[in-house]
Amino acid sequence: MSMSFIDLAAQQRRIRGQIDAAIASVLDSGAYVMGPQVREFEARLAVFGQAKLALSCANGTDAIALPLMAWGIGPGDAVFCPSFTFAATPEVVPWVGATPVFVDILEDTFNLDPAKLEAAIAGVKADGKLAPKVVIAVDLFGQPADYPAIKAICDREGLKLISDSAQGFGCTLEGQHPLHWADVATTSFFPAKPLGCYGDGGAVLTNDQDLWDLMDSFRVHGKAVAPDLVGRTFDHDTKYLNTRIGMNSRLDTIQAAILIEKLSIFQEEIDLRQVVAHRYAEGLKGAVLATPGVIAGGVSVWAQYVIEHGNRDGLAAHLKTQGVPTAVYYPVPMHVQAPYAAFPRGVGGLPVTEAKAETVLALPMHPYLGEADQQRIIDAIRAFNG
Numbered sequence: 001m002s003m004s005f006i007d008l009a010a011q012q013r014r015i016r017g018q019i020d021a022a023i024a025s026v027l028d029s030g031a032y033v034m035g036p037q038v039r040e041f042e043a044r045l046a047v048f049g050q051a052k053l054a055l056s057c058a059n060g061t062d063a064i065a066l067p068l069m070a071w072g073i074g075p076g077d078a079v080f081c082p083s084f085t086f087a088a089t090p091e092v093v094p095w096v097g098a099t100p101v102f103v104d105i106l107e108d109t110f111n112l113d114p115a116k117l118e119a120a121i122a123g124v125k126a127d128g129k130l131a132p133k134v135v136i137a138v139d140l141f142g143q144p145a146d147y148p149a150i151k152a153i154c155d156r157e158g159l160k161l162i163s164d165s166a167q168g169f170g171c172t173l174e175g176q177h178p179l180h181w182a183d184v185a186t187t188s189f190f191p192a193k194p195l196g197c198y199g200d201g202g203a204v205l206t207n208d209q210d211l212w213d214l215m216d217s218f219r220v221h222g223k224a225v226a227p228d229l230v231g232r233t234f235d236h237d238t239k240y241l242n243t244r245i246g247m248n249s250r251l252d253t254i255q256a257a258i259l260i261e262k263l264s265i266f267q268e269e270i271d272l273r274q275v276v277a278h279r280y281a282e283g284l285k286g287a288v289l290a291t292p293g294v295i296a297g298g299v300s301v302w303a304q305y306v307i308e309h310g311n312r313d314g315l316a317a318h319l320k321t322q323g324v325p326t327a328v329y330y331p332v333p334m335h336v337q338a339p340y341a342a343f344p345r346g347v348g349g350l351p352v353t354e355a356k357a358e359t360v361l362a363l364p365m366h367p368y369l370g371e372a373d374q375q376r377i378i379d380a381i382r383a384f385n386g
C-alpha cells in the first residue's frame, strides 16, 4: 500500500467546508484582485509572524525580490546566500543585476554557517570588485537559521538581512520569529509548504512602514504610494501614476480567503508536525547517518524531514519498492548549476554543501502522518540496513 509524501488531501478533508465557503464568498463578491480578504489575511499573517506588517504577493520568489528592489540593490552589489537551497533564493539576485555569493552551511542544521559567512564577506571586501549589501539566510527544511550570529555579522558589516522562510514560516528561535533579527522575512504559499494555498502565493513580513509602502508600489507596477503623493494631488487611481518600474505580483483574493482558513489551524498543525518528527528521531536512532539536528532553542515547522544515509540512492530505491515515497533536496547545489557556476563562492568553497547533496533523503512528512504508516517507513529503513 502506498502513502503520500505530503498528504494535502487529509488537511482538505478537515476544513473542506470552510474552504468551500471562503471561495464562494469571493465568487459572490466579485472582488477577485485585491479584495478585502487580501488585507485581512495580511493582518492575520503579521500577527502570527510577530510582525507589524505583512505584504502578500504572487509567490515566494517575488517575496525575496521585492525587498531587493525596494532597497535599490543592483549591479556591483554582493548578496550572500547559501547554495544548498531552492533556486528561488539566488535566482532573484541577478534579476536586479546584483551578484550572489555562495556560502557554505553547517553540518548539523543545513543552514548558513556564520563563520563561513564572515569569511565570504571578508573575501569580497579584499577582492574589491563588489560591495557587500545583503545576506539571505534560508530556514531550510523548516528550521530557523542561526539568526543571532548572522544578525551580529550584518550589523557589524552594515548589511541588510532577509530571512527566506519559504520553508520555515512559523518556525521560532527562543520563542521569536525570524523577523526579530531580519529586516524582512519572506515566505511561500506553494501548496506543499507548511502554510500553503491552492496555487501560488507569497508574502513579505516587515516592521518598516516605509519599506512596506515601497514594496506595495513595486508589486503593482510601481504605482504611486502615500510617500510619493506628499505635496501633490492626483485625482485618479494611483495605479495610473507610476513612480518607479515595478511588476505585477499580487496574491489572488481566492488564495487569501483560503489562507485565512488554513492559518486558523496552522499552529495546531505545527504542533502535530513535532509529534511526527519526534517519532522519526526515536525510531531511526542508529539506523541512519544522521537524523536532523535542530538549532538550540529552535522550533522547526518541519517542511521536510531529511535524513542522511551513506547509500542514499539505494535506500530511496528500496523504499520505493515498499510504497514509501521520498525526495532528494537538493541533489545539485546551486553553485554548480550551469547558470550559477560563474558566481563567486565563499573562501574555502562549499565542501559541506557538496557532501550533503550526496547523502540527504527527505521522508514523508505532514501533520496527518499516522503512527502505523510512520512505523512502516521506519521498519522499511531498518530492513534495508539489514
Ligand SMILES: Cc1ncc(COP(=O)(O)O)c(C=O)c1O
Pocket: 059, 060, 061, 062, 085, 086, 088, 089, 138, 164, 166, 167, 187, 188, 189, 190, 200, 201, 202
Ligand atoms: C527556500 C525557498 N525559497 C523560495 C521559494 C520560492 O517560493 P515560490 O515557489 O512560491 O516562488 C521556495 C519554494 O518553492 C523555497 O523552498
